[in-house]
Amino acid sequence: MKRREHILVVSLALFNSEGEANLSAVDIANELEISPGNLYYHFKGKEEIVSELYEKFEAGFELLLQDGMETGAGLEEYWLYLYVILEHIHNFRFFFRNITDLLQKYQSIEPRFRRLMEKQSRWVRQLLTGLLEEGVIVHPHLAAERIERLTDSIMLLFTYWYQFQNLRNRKLDQHDFIQSAILQIMTLLAPYMGDQQLQFMEACLNLYQREKQG
Amino acid sequence: MKRREHILVVSLALFNSEGEANLSAVDIANELEISPGNLYYHFKGKEEIVSELYEKFEAGFELLLQDGMETGAGLEEYWLYLYVILEHIHNFRFFFRNITDLLQKYQSIEPRFRRLMEKQSRWVRQLLTGLLEEGVIVHPHLAAERIERLTDSIMLLFTYWYQFQNLRNRKLDQHDFIQSAILQIMTLLAPYMGDQQLQFMEACLNLYQREKQG
DNA sequence: GTCTATAAGTAGATAGAC
DNA sequence: GTCTATCTACTTATAGAC
Numbered sequence: 001m002k003r004r005e006h007i008l009v010v011s012l013a014l015f016n017s018e019g020e021a022n023l024s025a026v027d028i029a030n031e032l033e034i035s036p037g038n039l040y041y042h043f044k045g046k047e048e049i050v051s052e053l054y055e056k057f058e059a060g061f062e063l064l065l066q067d068g069m070e071t072g073a074g075l076e077e078y079w080l081y082l083y084v085i086l087e088h089i090h091n092f093r094f095f096f097r098n099i100t101d102l103l104q105k106y107q108s109i110e111p112r113f114r115r116l117m118e119k120q121s122r123w124v125r126q127l128l129t130g131l132l133e134e135g136v137i138v139h140p141h142l143a144a145e146r147i148e149r150l151t152d153s154i155m156l157l158f159t160y161w162y163q164f165q166n167l168r169n170r171k172l173d174q175h176d177f178i179q180s181a182i183l184q185i186m187t188l189l190a191p192y193m194g195d196q197q198l199q200f201m202e203a204c205l206n207l208y209q210r211e212k213q214g
Numbered sequence: 215m216k217r218r219e220h221i222l223v224v225s226l227a228l229f230n231s232e233g234e235a236n237l238s239a240v241d242i243a244n245e246l247e248i249s250p251g252n253l254y255y256h257f258k259g260k261e262e263i264v265s266e267l268y269e270k271f272e273a274g275f276e277l278l279l280q281d282g283m284e285t286g287a288g289l290e291e292y293w294l295y296l297y298v299i300l301e302h303i304h305n306f307r308f309f310f311r312n313i314t315d316l317l318q319k320y321q322s323i324e325p326r327f328r329r330l331m332e333k334q335s336r337w338v339r340q341l342l343t344g345l346l347e348e349g350v351i352v353h354p355h356l357a358a359e360r361i362e363r364l365t366d367s368i369m370l371l372f373t374y375w376y377q378f379q380n381l382r383n384r385k386l387d388q389h390d391f392i393q394s395a396i397l398q399i400m401t402l403l404a405p406y407m408g409d410q411q412l413q414f415m416e417a418c419l420n421l422y423q424r425e426k427q428g
Numbered sequence: 429g430t431c432t433a434t435a436a437g438t439a440g441a442t443a444g445a446c
Numbered sequence: 447g448t449c450t451a452t453c454t455a456c457t458t459a460t461a462g463a464c
Contacts, residue, residue: 003447021315024439038448040441100377101235101312114383139405141412149401152378153367159381160374163314164366167373169328187363191353191405198355217429238457252430254459 004042007032008056011049015094020050020102047106054109057092058116064088065123075134078127079204082185085120086178089158096162120158124151137192153188157181179208218256221246222270225263229308234264234316261320268323271306272330278302279337289348292341293418296399299334300392303372310376334372338365351406367402371395393422 010032014023025046029039043049068081089096095113103110128147131137161181165172172180186201193201224246228237239260243253257263282295303310309327317324342361345351375395379386386394400415407415 019315019318022318025441026439034447035449036440037442037450041447045440098312098315099381101233101315103381104233104236114381117381141404146401146404149398152398153371153402156370156374156378157367159378160370164370164373167313167317167328167331184363184366187360188367188402190355190360239459240457248429249431250458251432251460255429259458 003034007039007042008049008052012053012092012094015050015053016092019097020046020094021098021105050102050106051108053092054095054106054112057088057095058112060088061085061116062119065119068123069126075131075136078130079182081127082182083178085158086181087174089162090174090177093162096159097166098163099159117155117159121151121155124154124158131189136197137189138194139192142192150188154185157184157188179205182208217248221253221256222263222266226267226306226308229264229267230306233311234260234308235312235319264316264320265322267306268309268320268326271302271309272326274302275299275330276333279333282337283340289345289350292344293396295341296396297392299372300395301388303376304388304391307376310373311380312377313373331369331373335365335369338368338372345403350411351403352408353406356406364402368399371398371402393419396422 007028011028014028014031023046025039026036028046028049029036032039043052064081064085068078068085095102099113103113125147128137128150132142158181161184162177165177165180183205186205190198190201221242225242228242228245237260239253240250242260242263243250246253257266278295278299282292282299309316313327317327339361342351342364346356372395375398376391379391379394397419400419404412404415
């Protein structure tokens with residue numbers, strides 16, 4: 001079972017760096033320095049590899065979302081969850097490189113991915129109402145409809161920030177990817193914050209910055 | 215030259231509905247009810263077809279952006295440009311269905327597409343400063359940095375709104391696609407607006423709505 | 429301009445020897 | 447478990463007849 005696991009690890013790394021669509025089963029076998037036949041002994045094909053990687057992605061993601069939902073969580077913890085969710089997305093970033101075609105190709109994943117996104121959507125909505133209750137964000141016009149649109153903007157960001165940065169030729173390492181995403185999410189919320197909260201936000205961002213240089 | 219043009223029209227329709235990656239030269243020929251050999255007589259291959267479609271997309275887009283830049287434009291005109299730009303994007307939506315892989319496959323398009331996006335980015339920035347000058351949006355914290363982030367959010371939306379809606383199984387017709395995008399952009403700006411401007415915004419949206427039903 | 433026929437290349441998959 | 451050899455299916459691309 002060790003080789004099987006090894007195939008998954010190497011495949012994930014390859015998919016992340018080259019893109020799933022650009023790799024054949026033979027390419028993966030070459031990178032592993034085994035024969036294609038051997039690869040097919042362990043997995044029915046590329047489809048089974050992608051499927052198992054998705055299982056891992058989904059399982060990990062659901063854990064994060066459940067944790068974040070259950071513990072009514074303080075403010076700082078929300079930002080922490082933001083961080084680890086983005087980290088998880090970055091670890092499986094090949095899924096987000098060309099979602100449309102990937103889900104069309106692997107149709108068994110499609111409904112599950114969609115459910116997962118809906119779950120994440122609920123998580124974001126809860127984050128927003130949480131921030132409202134804590135008084136972090138406050139605004140006369142923050143009606144239910146506005147919360148929905150804001151949720152969509154944040155989901156759009158989670159889902160396509162990686163593609164967007166690549167499209168603009170920004171090859172960010174994991175830390176910069178996460179930080180830029182969090183900065184962007186915070187900017188979406190900033191107009192709803194008071195001066196005090198804005199200062200706290202900037203302090204958070206500085207902290208991330210220092211953490212990186214350190 | 216009539217057949218050549220016909221090939222482009224049919225290819226665009228096919229690409230938009232099925233996705234460029236899912237169509238071979240033979241598929242296109244079948245839809246046209248001509249032989250593959252004939253298709254290859256008119257175009258070197260799928261690449262040349264995609265290239266010419268991109269030319270059309272780029273040329274039309276640059277016209278729209280230039281117009282919007284030059285005429286310092288009143289407020290209502292900005293919203294109108296928003297509409298026609300989204301319309302143009304929707305007409306060539308296959309480019310936005312899986313941008314990452316498409317630009318990797320057709321590398322001659324990549325730098326041009328990136329330049330076009332930068333131009334659009336400048337247009338958005340000008341839209342925002344225009345709205346600021348007109349007093350439509352106003353906020354103590356709307357510093358240059360904030361404008362940049364807001365520009366990014368709007369560009370993200372322009373670029374991936376189509377994919378995002380599809381991912382969520384929303385198969386919108388052209389009008390609903392455009393309207394949902396404009397609503398989303400307006401919601402990004404809403405927290406920077408005063409009550410009066412918000413009412414005007416809602417009036418605009420109602421107008422779109424009526425236009426559709428009528 | 430349009431067709432048929434076919435070459436050349438590649439990804440996916442399996443059989444059978446070791 | 448691992449390998450070599452091979453087969454199918456598909457896409458792109460071209461040659462040459464009409």
